[in-house]
Amino acid sequence: MSEPPLSGDDAGAGASTGSVPVPGVPPGATPDEAGTAAGAAPGDGGSADTSAAAAEPADTGTPAPPGISAGSLLALSVAAVVWTVVLLSVAAVETDGLSRVFAGLVVLVGVVVAVLGLFPPLRPPSIPRRTAVWAVVAVLCADGLVTAGWPLWSYHRANTVVTVPDWSLRGNLGLLPKQSATFQxxxxxxxxxxxxxxxxxxxxxxxxxxxxxxxxDVVPASTTRPQQPVQVAPDTRAKIRLEPGQDEITLTVTVVNPRDDANCGVNLQISRVALSNG
Amino acid sequence: MPAARHPAKAAGLLLLALATACGGSSSPAGSVLSGERVTVGTIADAPGFDFDVPAAGFDIDVMHAVGAALDKKMVPSPIFYKDRPGQLLDGTLQLVIATYSITQGRNDAGIDFAGPYMVSPQGLLVRKTDDTFRSAKDVRGKSVCTAEDTTGGGTDIPGAHMDDQQPTTQGCVDQLAAGNTDAVFSDWLILDGFMHLHPDEYKVVLPNVFGQLQYLGIGLKKGHHADCLKLNGVLTNFLDKQWATDFLTDFPYAIKDYNQQTGQARDYQSVFKPTSSEVQRLSCKL
Structure with a gap:
């Protein structure tokens, strides 16, 4: 007695795979579809055999995490290294002191992690590939956060009030009305x-x-055009506008007495000098 | 247990009383204006300000204005210049209205001021027949008398001999009359007053050349900020409504003499009347 004919679903399933399931290949796929689905990544362009072989990890034999191929990991690792190096360069230029050291250390760790993801032979056997993949992803996320936060940090840096530690005030003692001291x-x-x-x-x-x-009366002495004096009342601060690119400032500070009391002598001191945007 | 609660209650009440006493009050010893009578230090040593018997002058006018505004009986207590700070600080006097100049040094010593109520430059009183005082350098080598414990007494005139100090300005004028000194240095308004008492004997020279403008205020002990502000309010009203009348009454020749000596043509209020800005910046600092 002959076997009953196979039904459509059964016939299709039996004809496509020859009864051995391949990871990533949906049941009922045609041979071409199976080859494409068996691990090909965008831009990969490999055949089914190449894709299937690429899906197999070369170092430990552990299957790759679902959804990421060696090619994808390669691309992500390259992106992580490049992005991290760019951030290192910017940090080196824009920061100084402890900020630069800290930024450099963080970036160094990121580069190492990204390289380990990039070159499996460098990775100690005890570190599973899954761990390496997630570490690279973590580095990319960190790079993303830093990049997103950099503009905010830069704006904050550009607008904080900066105390000027070194300045001089000459001729500031025993000033009579209409006499001046010099600030630099x-x-x-x-x-x-x-x-x-x-x-x-x-x-x-x-x-x-x-x-x-x-x-x-406070007047800048080192400007390209004459300016009106800034009048400073007792117990208030003098705010003098700087010119773009100005790298030093000299001010003439003149004592004014409302009744021109000719013998009314004062001493000038400065308690703080700061640079601000507002 | 009721007995155990009483000590806690007492402690709580004591703490509350201490907190009330220590917090928010500017008068640790109470107000200097709390009684019906206010004892005021005065010095009858300045024609135009306070002179004659009974006492009359601008300082007396200010004292009466304060008494009327605060509904207090003002009791004048004649003192010397050197007594002003001590008797304020020890509570003998509640106020001093005695050509008392506002200075940072007096603030440092614990004296606060309401006002000012008058501004005066400083000058020199010399014998009318002495024509040697024409410029600042002419004072070099001359003997100059000042009243002790005054701002005039603390001023150094370059090149002048300033060893002669008397308890009062009248004492210096007596020295001038006796030929024991060449000049008297003090507030110009005070010297102008002495000049008009003896117009044939003295003249005032070199106004505003030495010393600084003097801002005269009502002195009181520090720590009575609320009282000071109250006095300031009275003086502000006085400056606005009564100052000009009293000034022209007590110093009828002042601006004419000042303009003559300085070669200027100024208005008396621009020279002698304090501005509201000056009152704001100089008064009630403690």
Missing amino acids: AKVTAHRKYVVITFEVTDTDRTIGTCAPLTTL
Whole structure:
């Protein structure tokens, strides 16, 4: 007695695979479809045999994580190395001191991890491929976060108030009305303004009162065009606009007494010099 | 147990009382204006400000204005210049209205000020027949008398001999009359007043050449900020409504004399009247 004929589904299934299932190949696929589905990646262009062979890990024999081929891992690892090196370069240029050291260490770790993903022979046998893949993915995610956060960090850096540590104030003692002192400082960061907090005290505190009534006229001495003096009332700060690219500033600070009290002497001191954008 | 709760209650009440006493009050010893009477240090040593018997002048006008505004009986207590800070600090006096200049040094010593109520340059009183005082350098080698414990007494005039100090400005004028000194250095308004007491004997020279402008205020002990602000309010009203009338009454020749001596043509208020900005910046700092 002969075998009953196979049904359509059974016939198709039996005819396509010869009864041995291949990972990644859907049941009922044609030979061409099976070859394409058996592990080919975009741009891979390999045949079914090549794709199937590529799906097999060469080092440990452990199957690759579902959905990622050796070619994909190669591409991701290259991207991770390149991206991480770019971030290293930017960090080296834009940061300094401890920030630079820390950024360099983090990036170094990222490069090492990415290289281990890139070159399986360098990877110790004890590290499974799955771990290497996820480490590369983690590096890429970290690169992505850093890249996304860099503009925010750069904006913050560009707008923080910077204290100027080195400045000089000459001729600041025993100033009578209409006399001047000279202020100088290096502009150590790109900002729109230099902000100076002056302190005014009487030269002689026993014979009258001058400081509370004194105002200061502050004029930049090192600009390309004449400027109106900035008038500073007692106990307020002087905010002087900087010119683009200005790397040092010289100011003339003139004592003003509202009644022109000719013998009203004051001493000038500075408690803080800062650079700011607002 | 009821007995155990009482000590805790007492401790809590004590803490509350201490917190109330320590927090938010600017008058650790109470207000200097709390009683019906306020003892005010005065010095009858400045024609135009406080002179004669009974006392009359601008300082007396200010004292009466404060008393009227605060509904207090102001009791004048004549003192010397050297007594001003000590008697304020030890509580003998509640206020001083006695040509008392506002200085940072007096603030440092614990004296606060309401005001100012007057501005005066400083100058020299010399014998009318002495024509040697024409410029700053003419004072070199001359003897200059000042009242002790005043800002004039603390000023150094370059090249002048300033060893002669008297308890009062009148004492220096007596020295000038006796020929024991060449000049008296003090507030210009005070010297102008002495000049007009003896117009044939003295003259005022070199206004604003030495010393600084003097801002005269009401002195009180520090730590009474609320009282100081109250006095400031009275003085602000006085400056606005009464100052000009009293000034022209007490110093009728001042601006004419000042303009004559300086060669200027200024208005008396621009020279002698404090501005609201000056009151804001100089008063009630403690």
